[in-house]
Amino acid sequence: MKKSTRKSLPILIVATIIAFLFLLPLVWMVFTSFKTLSESMASSSILPSAWTMENYLSVFSSVSEAPILRWLFNTAFITAVGTVLVVIVDILAAYSLARLKVPGKKMIMGMVFAALAIPGIVTLFPAFYMFKTAGLLDTYVPLILPYTASTMGVFLMYNFLISFPKDLEEAAYIDGATQWQILYHVIFPSIKPVAMTLGVITFLGIYNDFLWPSLVTNSNDMKTITLGIATLIQGANFVNPAKMMASTVIATIPAIIVFLIANKYIVKSVTNTGIK
Amino acid sequence: MFFRMEVKMYKGASHKIWSILMVSPFVVFFLLFWALPLGLGVWISLHNWNVSSGNLGFVSLENYKSILTPGTLYYDLFMKGLKNTLYFVVISVPPLVLISLGLALVIDNLPKRFKPIYRTIFFISYSISVTAVSAIFLWLFNGNGGYFNNVLESIGIIREPINWLGEQPYAWLTILITTVWWTIGFNMMLFINALDEVDVALYEAADLDGAGAFSKFISVTWPQIRNVAFFIIIMTVIASFNLYGQTKLITGGGPEQSTNSLIMNIQTSVFGMNQLGIGSAMAIIMGLIMMVIIVFQYWLSYRNKE
Amino acid sequence: MKFTKFLALVVSVFLLLAGCSNGSSSGPEKTEDGKIKISFINGFTGGDGAYMKKITKAFNASQDKYVVTELQEKDHYTKFKSGNYDLVVIHGNNLETYKQDGLIQDIGPVIEKAGIKESDFHQAGLDIAKLEGGMYAVPLDIHPLTMFYNKDLIAEAPKTYEDLKSLNTKLQAQSEDLYALGVPSSGLVEFYMLMIAAQNGVDLKDGEKLNFAQDKYADALMQFHDMVWEDKVSPPKLGLDGEFQTFMKEAKEGKAYQTAVALTGPWFYGAAKEKYADKLGVAPIPQIGSELASYGNAHTIALSAKVEDEKVKEGIAEYLKFMFTPENLINWADGGQAPVHLATLEKIEAEQEKYQIAYQNSKQFENYVSPPQVYQFGEQIRYMNETVFSKLVTTENFTKKDLMKELEKATKLAEQVAATAPKK
Numbered sequence A: 001m002k003k004s005t006r007k008s009l010p011i012l013i014v015a016t017i018i019a020f021l022f023l024l025p026l027v028w029m030v031f032t033s034f035k036t037l038s039e040s041m042a043s044s045s046i047l048p049s050a051w052t053m054e055n056y057l058s059v060f061s062s063v064s065e066a067p068i069l070r071w072l073f074n075t076a077f078i079t080a081v082g083t084v085l086v087v088i089v090d091i092l093a094a095y096s097l098a099r100l101k102v103p104g105k106k107m108i109m110g111m112v113f114a115a116l117a118i119p120g121i122v123t124l125f126p127a128f129y130m131f132k133t134a135g136l137l138d139t140y141v142p143l144i145l146p147y148t149a150s151t152m153g154v155f156l157m158y159n160f161l162i163s164f165p166k167d168l169e170e171a172a173y174i175d176g177a178t179q180w181q182i183l184y185h186v187i188f189p190s191i192k193p194v195a196m197t198l199g200v201i202t203f204l205g206i207y208n209d210f211l212w213p214s215l216v217t218n219s220n221d222m223k224t225i226t227l228g229i230a231t232l233i234q235g236a237n238f239v240n241p242a243k244m245m246a247s248t249v250i251a252t253i254p255a256i257i258v259f260l261i262a263n264k265y266i267v268k269s270v271t272n273t274g275i276k
Numbered sequence B: 001m002f003f004r005m006e007v008k009m010y011k012g013a014s015h016k017i018w019s020i021l022m023v024s025p026f027v028v029f030f031l032l033f034w035a036l037p038l039g040l041g042v043w044i045s046l047h048n049w050n051v052s053s054g055n056l057g058f059v060s061l062e063n064y065k066s067i068l069t070p071g072t073l074y075y076d077l078f079m080k081g082l083k084n085t086l087y088f089v090v091i092s093v094p095p096l097v098l099i100s101l102g103l104a105l106v107i108d109n110l111p112k113r114f115k116p117i118y119r120t121i122f123f124i125s126y127s128i129s130v131t132a133v134s135a136i137f138l139w140l141f142n143g144n145g146g147y148f149n150n151v152l153e154s155i156g157i158i159r160e161p162i163n164w165l166g167e168q169p170y171a172w173l174t175i176l177i178t179t180v181w182w183t184i185g186f187n188m189m190l191f192i193n194a195l196d197e198v199d200v201a202l203y204e205a206a207d208l209d210g211a212g213a214f215s216k217f218i219s220v221t222w223p224q225i226r227n228v229a230f231f232i233i234i235m236t237v238i239a240s241f242n243l244y245g246q247t248k249l250i251t252g253g254g255p256e257q258s259t260n261s262l263i264m265n266i267q268t269s270v271f272g273m274n275q276l277g278i279g280s281a282m283a284i285i286m287g288l289i290m291m292v293i294i295v296f297q298y299w300l301s302y303r304n305k306e
Numbered sequence C: 001m002k003f004t005k006f007l008a009l010v011v012s013v014f015l016l017l018a019g020c021s022n023g024s025s026s027g028p029e030k031t032e033d034g035k036i037k038i039s040f041i042n043g044f045t046g047g048d049g050a051y052m053k054k055i056t057k058a059f060n061a062s063q064d065k066y067v068v069t070e071l072q073e074k075d076h077y078t079k080f081k082s083g084n085y086d087l088v089v090i091h092g093n094n095l096e097t098y099k100q101d102g103l104i105q106d107i108g109p110v111i112e113k114a115g116i117k118e119s120d121f122h123q124a125g126l127d128i129a130k131l132e133g134g135m136y137a138v139p140l141d142i143h144p145l146t147m148f149y150n151k152d153l154i155a156e157a158p159k160t161y162e163d164l165k166s167l168n169t170k171l172q173a174q175s176e177d178l179y180a181l182g183v184p185s186s187g188l189v190e191f192y193m194l195m196i197a198a199q200n201g202v203d204l205k206d207g208e209k210l211n212f213a214q215d216k217y218a219d220a221l222m223q224f225h226d227m228v229w230e231d232k233v234s235p236p237k238l239g240l241d242g243e244f245q246t247f248m249k250e251a252k253e254g255k256a257y258q259t260a261v262a263l264t265g266p267w268f269y270g271a272a273k274e275k276y277a278d279k280l281g282v283a284p285i286p287q288i289g290s291e292l293a294s295y296g297n298a299h300t301i302a303l304s305a306k307v308e309d310e311k312v313k314e315g316i317a318e319y320l321k322f323m324f325t326p327e328n329l330i331n332w333a334d335g336g337q338a339p340v341h342l343a344t345l346e347k348i349e350a351e352q353e354k355y356q357i358a359y360q361n362s363k364q365f366e367n368y369v370s371p372p373q374v375y376q377f378g379e380q381i382r383y384m385n386e387t388v389f390s391k392l393v394t395t396e397n398f399t400k401k402d403l404m405k406e407l408e409k410a411t412k413l414a415e416q417v418a419a420t421a422p423k424k
Helices: A002-007 A009-032 A037-042 A054-061 A068-099 A105-117 A121-133 A141-149 A152-162 A167-174 A179-208 A211-216 A225-234 A241-269 B002-011 B013-045 B062-068 B073-108 B112-127 B130-140 B147-154 B170-197 B200-208 B213-241 B245-251 B262-272 B276-305 C002-022 C049-062 C076-082 C092-100 C108-113 C123-129 C161-174 C189-199 C215-229 C242-248 C266-279 C310-323 C326-334 C342-350 C356-367 C382-394 C400-418
Strands: B047-050 B054-058 C036-042 C066-072 C087-091 C138-144 C146-150 C178-181 C184-186 C238-240 C258-264 C280-283 C294-304
Touching: A009 A241, A009 B073, A009 B112, A009 B130, A037 A241, A037 C242, A037 C266, A054 A241, A068 A105, A068 A141, A068 A152, A068 A179, A068 A225, A068 A241, A068 B013, A105 A152, A105 B013, A105 B276, A121 A141, A121 A211, A121 B013, A121 B262, A121 B276, A141 A179, A141 A211, A141 B013, A152 A179, A167 A179, A179 B013, A211 A225, A225 A241, A225 B130, A241 B112, A241 B130, B013 B047, B013 B276, B047 B062, B047 B276, B062 B073, B062 B276, B073 B112, B073 B170, B073 B213, B073 B262, B073 B276, B073 C400, B112 B170, B130 B147, B130 B170, B130 B245, B170 B213, B170 B245, B200 B213, B213 B276, B262 B276, B262 C076, C036 C076, C036 C310, C049 C066, C049 C310, C049 C326, C066 C076, C066 C310, C076 C087, C087 C092, C092 C123, C092 C294, C108 C310, C123 C138, C123 C294, C123 C356, C138 C266, C138 C356, C146 C266, C146 C356, C161 C178, C161 C258, C178 C242, C184 C189, C184 C242, C184 C382, C189 C215, C189 C294, C189 C382, C215 C382, C215 C400, C238 C242, C242 C258, C242 C266, C258 C266, C266 C280, C266 C356, C280 C356, C294 C310, C294 C356, C310 C326, C326 C342, C342 C356, C382 C400
Parallel strands: C036 C066, C036 C087, C178 C258, C184 C238
Antiparallel strands: B047 B054, C087 C294, C138 C294, C146 C258, C146 C280
């Protein structure tokens, strides 16, 4: 053990330096959020010379302009519902396509491949007009449903299932299991790692989306946190950097917590995506 | 007997209904939120459609023509955006792929108990939204008295402050550094998992042959992770093509419109100039260009597999 | 064949959805307790937003027939174009565009109903709100390019370019990191470019387009280049909002440039006041060109073309009548803006210390030059804003010939933008 640690000391040092560089912007963000306005604009040292909680207090006191907690809730709601929906819809579709020889399979797979290559901007404005015509702007509907059209999940899941042996399913069938039971007891457990991967990709995709939510939301109360922070950055004319960092810290902490919890799943799950 | 049963399992009449039921939510969503908007987009692109005054009539391919005719306003807008975006794809894909591979190799060679910590640290920035990332780097790279400049000055790398956001090539470098810091974790994770899958026995065999670290990577590791690498490259190209948040929020397209990405310019034609028809046509041309590039990449990686 | 069925289903569901939501446009929208709803959208997402909200809140509390819902949105123009709002704040330089696009209507009858007269406003405000064919908005304020100065570095506000130069010599003798002022390469550059046009008597409006390619204008613009590279009154290569950021820096660390004066937007007042308190001076901008003139943008309140209902118009008239009284509009001055409403201006003058920034800016109304009224002003000047000015002030060897070439290109682009105007 000792010997192996000594041997890997150089690589440990390299990793530590890189880790330091990765954490530096975050550390800077946290420290700046404790600076006064004039110091945050004037000084360039990383540590505040006089610590202040004022930025945090003013973020929480200006909730009518910047309802950060509401934005966080919106984001949590949208990402949770959206992710679950996408994963379920995609599993069902991929299973049907890979195993059940659904009529029109070739055509569906063709669309799936074609859609992978076309950028979101192509459908952005028409989709916006559709939701506008339907009177659904500024609701949760356009913030969730359009993500279900993404074909990445079907693509990943289909590839996984194609290379996954059928033995278990067939054994279950011989034992008299129904289609639903097979799906629930056999397919779901074995597909879990891919589903987690897809979940993470989808979660981050929805979480980070910026252009689409900015089009389909009107009121401050419907904004996602990503969008809300953007409003604070672009401000109208003047943005207080210290206060902005405080809001960024508040916005980032929940995401990091979710991330740390999901981390151990993510690690396991990205394996076996069927990409290989 | 087994053969017949399989036929029954996957081809029975009830399964046909099951299969249609299972695939239909996806198909409905796909048609509603992808195919329908796409069709609508094509239709709009054939019209003189003004955001303020609505549909001003069918113009056939006129919008496409004015985007592709040199000297027009829209040609400038589209070509400049395309040029900037392609430039970013070219400068960003190699570091995003190679650095993530490097990080994955570093993690792979760490003692086991240190792996989770470093992996988490390298991955954590990916959980931060693009707007927060932009806010941080906007101030870090401030030209006059920004933190980054001061660090460089105090360790003696530069004498004069660098105008990171207002001058090229620094503005692109800023966007690149930001993008690498922000998104590298995802690619790295994919590589780490691919590396985990590599059979240890192969390394041991290579060790017996007395192979060095580099030749081990080339002869053992690379063939095993090549497919993942191709997948990552394609994903990264798509992501870099969609450049928007970073340039919009950090450089605002500057200096001198050199970091205006294609998506930003499409947005300008729609919401700045009110030309929804032109904007839709631009988006469709962009889609076609991306499709060609991606199909070409698929073809390349497929050919390499042979 | 399954797919054609799917598609048919999907399309019909969608059309159904669309049909349902369109059918409800009869009569004005009302709240549950019978008040008529008036929607008001603006872009006041900065510090000034709270002050407008205060006025709206007071109005809603003051009577029981109408209720104004105010939406403050960074991208409020986009939202206005794609949504249904009754009242909208439009910047002075955008008014002509919105008029030509048919998005706003003559507000004359409504303000008449409100008992507001043209003579209630300063001429500078009327110049902005009155377009060909009528009054298209109620002028709210003008936010001109403003001068801040640091009283620790300079006792009295500079009045001319010569003052700035001698100030700079003095400061440079103290420390080479101290400059008179900063010229930014992006941010407020539109104000800079139109200010210098106004101060040199250049009229950029040429028919329907902006004509930048004028010899006299090139000379005027070259002064910014010379400020950085010849006279060196500004540090080189300042970025976005450089004029203000440099003003807020501290040169004593030897790590950053600092300036004594900032020619900047009044919205930075709050931040500057927080840092400098009593040491912050505010004054009208100095004369840099051949004559004294001020430039800036303005907020106006316009009436959406979609408003037809007389009841809604009456409500809007009530709201405007309420807002344009000194005791209510003074809130707007409290937020740092300079209203063009004369009665409110009197109140401001009476308390010049309290309304420091509003008062100083109102002094600039006298020689204010309003933005040229052309279609899509912002798009016509985009290339100037995003490319030409930055080249001008960051390229050391930039010549007038180089500039003229860029101005010609900018004019060509402006001409093409002007041509997209709807046919009359």
